[in-house]
Each structure stands twice: as structure tokens, then as C-alpha cells.
Amino acid sequence: MWDRLNRLFDADDAWIRPLPEHYFRADAVLALVVFACSAVGVEILRSMGVLADESAPVWAQYLAMASVAALLAVRRRFPLTTGMGATAHLLVVGSVMPLVMGQVSQQVLYFVGVYSAVAWARDRRALIGVAAGIAAALAVWMVWYTALGSGMQQILDPVDDVDRSSGLLPPVPAYLLYTVLINIVYFGGAAALGIASWRGARRRHDLAEQARTIEQQADALRDQAVVEERLRIARELHDVIAHHVAAIGVQAAAARRVMDRDPDSAAGALRTIEDSSRSAVAEMRALLGALRSDDPGSRSEGDASRPTAEPSRPTGEASRSAGHGLADVARLAASHDTAGFSTTVSVAADAGHPLEEVPPIIGLSLYRTAQEALANVRRHSTANRAGVVLRTGEGPDRTPYAEVEVLDDGRPRTGTSGSGLGLLGMRERVRSHGGECEIGPRVTGGYRVRVRLPYRPGTDGGEE
Template sequence: MRGGRHGLATRARTFFGVDSDWERVPADPARTQRIDALIALVALAAGSLGVELLRSIDSLGNVQDSWLWPHVAVVLGTVPLAWRRRWPLAVATVLSVHLFVFGIVMPAVAVSLPLQAVYFVALFTGVAWARDRRLMLGVVAGVLLLMFGWLTWQLAIGSGVEQSLARDGRPMKRQGLFSPTSAYVVYSLLVNVVYFGGAVLGGQAAWRSAFQRHRLADQARTIDEQASTLQQQAVIEERLRIARELHDVVAHHVSVIGIQASAARRVLRRDPAVAEQSLRSIETSSREAVTQMRGLLGTLRSGDAAGTEPRAPEPGLADVPHLVASSTTDGLRATCHVVEDTPGAVDAVPGAVGLSLYRTVQEALANVRRHSTATSASVVVRVAHRPDRGFAHGYAEVEVLDDGRPRSGTSGSGLGLLGVRERLATHGGVSEIGPRVTGGYRVRVRMPLPDGPS
């Protein structure tokens, strides 16, 4: 029994929003105030008209001969509506007291249609616009107790019911299933239950509807903010990718240019033909570097991808042999071996994975030229679709080996290896980077292949 009461109380608290910290306030307080003032003015005019109609048909009872006090009652009962949404609970309380007091001293005025509509609107607004939901429940409970207490008192005093039902001073005879007295009492109670219950439930429905609109608007704002954040993150990630691309392109081509320029300077006087060939290689490398950097910078400048020209195709794993061949100079001999379990496996590697492995080889060869005494380097490209530990659908791998030792005074910034690790984190790959026991240096990077055709 106690659990049932607790569950009922919890559902009631949830329905009336007692634990909600949301406060319903008008979107435009000034406009709301003007509308409420206009409603109060209309109610005042309707109430005054109702009083005059009641006076005209001799229905005001003991105040029939007075024109002032019925209109005063109407003014006191309608003017507070001008602040019904500014102070909803206060207005609901004041007009409930008005109903109680004038229901005793001027019942004909209190039960007139205009004032009944005013009382309904006041209670409805109190429930619909109350900021403090806990206080609202207390006020509503007090109003209901007051109103039904007043109704009980009206029905109980003296012979009020019998007098209401009398016809020419004679008691009404029983004609239906119920006695006139019991039917009158039950009917009056039902009318007031519907009246006050409709005001309370209607007001709560209006509050919940406004609360749902607020939640939907808040969710829409949150979604917009998240979308904006994701868009900014995408821009940042794209710029970081371009930064890594610029680093790899510049590092590779500048190191090649430096080595070729040094060779050209040495042979310029001994063999002009060889020197000319070296200078042509420098020119080719320079043009390639400028072309790739222009493409990357063009992407970086474009704030919106829509309407821009498509970027040139980015290199992939199949371009590694050409990269290795272009890295061969007088001081460094570079070779490349491709190992694939099925013909065309290298070409089928997804573009993002292939680009990351290509940049890894590019960075490793640039480091060999800049920071090593190596005279030879070998690159192995492997693609296997058989499952392996940690690679359920196979892998693509590059391995760069050299036979040199670190060159003193040539420590780098570390951005190249940082870019390699970032690409590994993006694709979920593994790496082995460091000196070999037998001498030289190894850079081995393996990345997973996706399930099915790319």
C-alpha cells in the first residue's frame, strides 16, 4: 500500500513538473503585458454589461437597487487579469478569494458568465505559467479546498437547497431516479469538478506543451552547436593533414634538390654533361614540389569545398616505386621491391591507406638523405589479404631499410615521425621504427585492409 502511494506521488510530481528547474517566461514580456491588459479590459466590459443585464431582469438579489457595488465587484474581479502571466499564482489566489467573498455577498455577480470565465482563466494561467511548480501545487490545493468548502457551506446552510428547488413556495416533487435534493447536490459538485478540474488539467497541459517545445528548441540548439563543432574539427583535421602533406613534400624534394645540387657543384668543372643532367633533375624536383605545394595551398585557402576545383589525384601505394626511383642520387642508391599475394593487390589498396604509406616512405627516404651516412636504401611494399594477428582482413605494409649511421649535427624537428604516428593512429596500424642490431635504420609500418573491396 505504501509503495502504491509512493508511486502515485512520484507520478503526480512528474506530471506537474515539480522537480523541473525550467521556468516558463514570456518570449516578449512587453507584448505579453499588452495582450493581458487588453484581455482584462475586455473582461471588464463584459462583466459590466453582464451586471446591467442582470439588473434589467431583476436578478441581482439584495443588491438589485445598487448600481455601484456590483460594478466595483466586477472591477476587482477583472483588473488583476492584466498581470496574470507576470504574477500567475498571485492573480489566481486573489481571484479565488474574490470568488469566495463575492460568492457570499453578491452570488448573482460571482456566478455570472463573465466572472466565471475570469475565474477559470485565472486558475488556468496560474497552473500554466507558475515558475515554482511546488508552490503552484500548494496554491491549487488551497484554492480547491476553499472553493469546495464554500460550495459545501452554501449547500449546508439552513434550507438553502430546499429553497433553491421550491416552486411557488412548495417543495419540488420527485420525478426522476434521484430525489431533488440529492440530484441538486451531485449536479453542483460535478459541475464544479469539471470547472476547476478543467482549469487545472488544461493549465498543466499548456505548461507541458510549452516545456516540450523548450526541450525541442534546446535539443535543436545543441545539435546545431555540435554540428558547428564537428565542422570546425573537420576543418582543423583537414588543415593538419595538409600541414603533414606540405612537410612531407617539402622535406622530400628539398633533400633531393640539396643532394643533386651538391653533386652538380662537384662535377661542374670535370664533366659539364653530368652537371647538366643534375641541374635538370633539380629543375624537375623543384617543379614537382611547387606543383604539389600549390595544390595543397589551394585547398588550404578554400574555405568551402563546394564549387572549388577538384584536387589533383593524390599518390598511392602503387606510386612508391616511382618515388624510390626518383630518390636515387650519386650518393644514395635506392631500390624497391613489391610483394603482393594476388596480382593487382597494391592497386586495390584504399586511397587513404595508400597515401599514408606513400608519405611514410617519402619521410623515411628524406630522413635517410638528411640525417644518415647511408649509401643504399631498400624499400619493400607488401600487401597480403590473409588474416594475421590484429589484421582480420589482411594488411598493407612498407619497410624502409638503410645501411648508414646517424650523421652528427643533423637532428630534425620530429614533425615527420609525428606525422607517421598520427597516420597510424588514424588507420589503426602498427610500426617498428628505430636502429637495427646489424646496423642501419628500419622504418616498418603496417596498416589494416578493410573488409571486402575498397
Template structure:
């Protein structure tokens, strides 16, 4: 029995939100205060009109000859509605007491239609707007006990049943399924159950609806904040990506320009007329490097909202397409100049597989090959390098939908005095972690250096 009672109490507390930290704060704006003022004045006019109508049909009982006190009772019962949102529990408790007192002193006024609506509205507002749910539950329990206690006293001790059971001096005749006394008691109880129960349940439903709206609004704010955070994170990641791209472009082209400049100097000494071609190569590499750096810096500096959905850059300028895995052969051909011979071998499970590799994955592999070839020029004595591009869409362990990889091999020794900053290989590893691939970077047992990066293909590319 104790367990059932505890469970029942817990359910009641949960239903009324007693253990909830959320508080429904009323809108204390001038507009809300004016609305409550007009509601109170409207019920004051309706209640006063009801009093005059009752007096006109001789239904005020002992107060029939007095016009002051019934109107005072109406004013005391309607004007507190002005503060029904600011102090909902106080107004609900006060008007419930008003119903009890004037139900005894002026029953005709208390049971008039305008005042019954006022009492209902006060109890409804108290339940719907109470910030302290524990106190609200106490007030509601007190109101229900008071009203039904008074009703029980009227039915059991008072003359309510006797007056209802007689019509004039003659008692009522038993005509229906129920006895007159039993029917009157049940009918009165049902009216009050629906009256008070409707106010309480309706007010609680309004409170829970407001709680749900507030939670949905909080979720919307959280989602919006998360979307903003993700957008900012995406911008930061994009700028980091551009920074890596800028490093790769500069490193590759500067190393090429250095080699070409040295070659031009040697040619210039031997044959000034033949130096024009070498200098033209330096100029071409310089222009290419500057063009790519301008494109990257323009993207980096562009405002987040300047781009368009069709890939246009700032001011509506269309950015050039970024290189992909299929462009590695062109990269190898361009790198094979002035003392470094580069061969490129493409191994595909089906023709055209390299071109179908998704753009982000292909760009990362392209930049990996570009960085590796730049490192060969800067840090190795090798006169040749070999690039392998492999695409295999057959599933294997660790690569459920196949893989794409690049491998750069050289047979030289480290060149003294050319130790780098390590940023290039750091960028390679960052790209690798982004796509969840594996790598093999370091000296080879047979001599030379290997940079091998393998990245998984996504499902749609398999």
C-alpha cells in the first residue's frame, strides 16, 4: 500500500511539474498589463449587470433591497484579475476565498454566471502561470478541500437538500431512475468536479504546452548555435586547407624556379643566345606560381557570403577547377625538367578510374605527390624519381570500397644543408587523417626515399 501511495504521489508531482526547474515567466509588458486591466473591467461590468438583472427579477434573496453591497462583492471578485499574471497563485487563492465567503453571504451573487467564469479563470490562471509548482499544488489542494468541504457541509448539515427536494410546500415526487435526494447530490457533485477539474486540468495543459514551446525554442537556439559553430569551424578548416595548398604551391614552384635559374645561369655562361629558352621557363614557372597563389589568397580573403552556389568566387569570378588525381601525370611531366627525370605510371582496375576519384580525395593525393616531388628537388641528390598512381575499387581489409594511392620513389641520398621545416609532410599527414588513410613515409632499405599514401574510396565511388 505504501509503495502504491508513493507511486501515486510521484505521478501527481510529475504531472504538475513539481520537480521541474523551469519557470513560466509572465510577460510583464505594458500590453499584457493593459489586456489584464480590460479583462477585469469587462467582468466588472458583466457582474454588475448580472446583479441588476437578479434584482429586477427578485432573485437576490436577503440582499434584494440593497444595491451597494452586491456591487461591492462583484468589484472585490473581479478587480483582482488585473494582477492575475503577475501574482497568479495569490489571485487564485483570494478569489477562491471570495467564492467561499460570498457563497455563504450572497449565494445569488456567487453563483451568477459572470462570477462563476471569474472563479474558473482565476483558478485556471493560477495553475497555468504559477512559477512555484510546489506552492501551486498546495493552493489547488486547499481550494479543492475547502470547496468540497463546504459542499459536503451544505448537503449533509445545511438545508440545501431540503430546499431542493421541495417545490413550495410540496415535496418532489420520485419520477426518474433515481431518488430526488440522491439525484440532487450526484448532480451537484458532478457539476463541481467538472468545474474545478476543468480549471485545474486546463491550466496544467496550458502550462505543459508552454513548457514544450520553451523547450522547442531552446532546442532551436541550440541547433542554431551549433550550426553557427560548425560554419565557423568549416571556415577555419577551409582556411587551413588553403594554407596547406599555398605551402605546397609555393614549395613546388620555388624549387622548380631555383633549378631553372641555376640551369639558366650555366647556359648563359656558355651560350648567351641559348639562355632565352631557360629564362622563358623561369618566367613561365614564376607566372604559374603567382597565378595559383593569387587564386588561393583571393579565396582566403573572400568574405564568407561572397561565393555563389555555382562555385563562383568573389565578385562573381569563377575559380579555376582544382587539380585531381588524374592530373598527377601532368604534374610529373612538368616536374621532369633540368636535372630531374620523373616517370609516372597509372595503374587502374578499370580505364578512367583515376578521373572518377572524388575531388577532395583526388586533390589531397595530388598535393601529396606535389610535395613529395618538391622534396626530391630540395633535399635529395637523385636525378630521377618515379610516381605511381593506383586506383583499385575492389574491397580489401581496411578498405571496404577500394582505395586510391600515390607513391613517389627516388634513389638519391639526402642533400646536406637542406633540412626543411617539416611543414610539408605535416600537411600530408593532416590530409591523411582527414580521409582516414594510411601512409609509408621514410627512407627505403634499398636506398632513396619513399612517400606512399593510400586513402579509402567512399561507397558511392566503389
């Protein structure tokens, strides 16, 4: 029984219904309007002679009407007090001034009082006690009024001339049953409307909270998208600029050393510088073209187009992008070859997962990893050779992966510590694809950069 009452009145819900703005002003106006209606109603009844048998003086009648109307002014601020006060008023006035209590405007006041107690109660558990007290008080009052008061006589007077043999029930039990049902529907309806009002307000509050949460999440996602785009642009700029500038610096130093004794080698180094500078400009234009494109997909890091094959395409071409792939790794490694430094590229692809199956965005990320790793070898290592290995395979969960590994045989060069942004970009790429990386010195000497990225065949490899 207690559990049913808890569910009926939502006693386990700690939510407190917020009071609307200017609620007291609205309730005060309501109280005045209802009091005015009651006064008009009483005077109409008095003019009709209905109140001829009312023994209470006129001022007492108006005091009774004003006191219950005053409760409505605080019905939302003190809802439980209003409900109990309205019930007590009904019992007292109904005993001493039943004709005044019985008019329609007064009944509306009692109805609103009970409704407000249920609809606006802040302590829902206390509401159960108040509701039970109101029900018990009304039941006791009805028994007392009909058994000990003048109620029975008021029942008997209208039925003296009624044919007692007609109807399903005798007149007196029928009259009592009718009165009980009327009161159950009256007060039960007030309580039911109050419950519906409270639950409706609760649902509206929940919907408003959900809307605010969705808006906040949308703002957070927009901010996150902006941050991720900035990071992506920073990675692309770092990879494009740092790689080519480093290559230009290495080749320029080599040309300077052999310019006098080996002009042909110097010329070759200068040609490499020229090619590297042209490539840098082309990639910068491609990156800017992707950023200026109206197609959101063209701004993703995984654009499948390969602009380096046609570096002279117009800037406005829609397919322009700063994307590269695994097919470009060999050319990338060869661009680092000099008289004192050599690179090798090997492929260890699984028979079921050829390199061509790797999605473009995965290929781009692995290309950028190899690019950064080789640039770091040239800038920060004493190595005279580096090896790049491309692998594909399946993990323990049979998810295919693509991997790049860059190994060198050198030691850290003193005075060449970098900013760390390149390694940070590698880890960000790995994290965005849910992959794994191994970056650090090898036990046997040299340095290893290994990045493994899972993918799903037949997709573009982008984040879900």
C-alpha cells in the first residue's frame, strides 16, 4: 500500500517544481477574482431567498468567503498549508454555514486548494500524509454530519414524498451513496489533476534539461572540431614545411662541401633542392586548396587524391588535396638519399591484405609518420642509413592493420634537440585511428619508429 502511494504521488522523486516568475501576483489576482465571484453568487442566492434560513450574519458569510479566498494567494508558495486550510475551512463552514459552503464558487475554491497541494507540494512524502489526513477528515466529517448533525434530517426532508418501492436502492442509502460518490469524484479529481500537472511539469523540465544538454554537447563538439582542425592543420604544416626545409638544408650543406671538388654532385644536390622546394610549394597550395574547398570531406586528413603526381594542377581544382599514400613512400625515402646517407624501402604485405587495400586516410597517416621519422633521422641522428618497412596483416581479433617502421643505426646528435611537435603529431594521428605506436631507441643501437593502424577494408578509413 505504501509503495503504491509512493508511486502515485512520486514520493521518491527529489525534484522540486520551480515557481514561475510573478507567481504571487497571479495567485493574488486569482484570489480576488474568485472572492468577487463568491460575493456575487451569495448576493444572487440571497435575492432568490435561498439564504433565508441561513442564521449566520452577513459579515460572517463574507469573512468565510474572504478567508478561503486568501488561501489561494499563497497556494503555490505554501501548497500543503493551502490544502489543509481549504479542507479545514470546508469542514468548519460546512457545519455552521452549509448554504454558503455549498455555492459553486466556494466549491471551486476548495477544489483549487486540494489541486494546488498535490500539484505544487515540494515534499512529496509529506504530501502523502496530508492527502491521507484530508481523506480521513472528510470521511469522519461526513459520518458525523449525517449521523449526529443535521445532515440526516436534510436527507429525509426531500425523500418523504418519494415512492420507496421504486429504484434499485431505498432513498436514504441511495442519497448517502450519491453524496459519497460525488465527494470521491470531486476531491479525487482535484488530486488527479494535481498529479497530472506535477508530472507534466516534470516532463517539461526533463525535456528542457535534455535540450540544454544537447546544446552544450553540440557546442562542445563544435569546439572539439575546431581544435581538431587546428591540430590537423598544424600537423600538415609541420610535416610539409619541416620535411622539405630539412631536406633543403641537408642538400645545401652537401652541395657546399663538394662544390669545389665535385661540381656534378653539387649540381645534383641543387637539383634536389629545387625539386624539394617545388614540391613544398605544391603541397602548400594543395593544403590551402583543401582548406578553401566548400566540400567538408575535402578538408579531412584522409583525402584520397595524390597531388604530387600532378604538382602543376590549378589551385581551384576541387580534387586538390595535400594527401599522400603508401605508394609515395619509396619516392619519399629516395628524396633523402645523398652521398653520405642512403635509404631502403621494403614491403612485407599479407597475401590477403595488399597495400592497395589500405584506405587513403590510413595511407596518408603512415606516409606522414615515415616522413617525420626520416626527417628526424637526418636532423637529429648520426646515422648514415635508414630502412623503411611497410607491413600489412591481421591482429588477434582478425582486424586488418597497416604498419610502417623506420629504423636507423645512428646515435643522437648533440645540440639538435627539436621541439617535439613532430612526435606529438605522430601520437595524435595514432590516437585518432585507435592504433599503437612504438617510438624510442633500440637495445641494439639506433632508433625505431613503428606505427600500426587498424582499418576496415572498403572504407575511407576515417573516424567513426
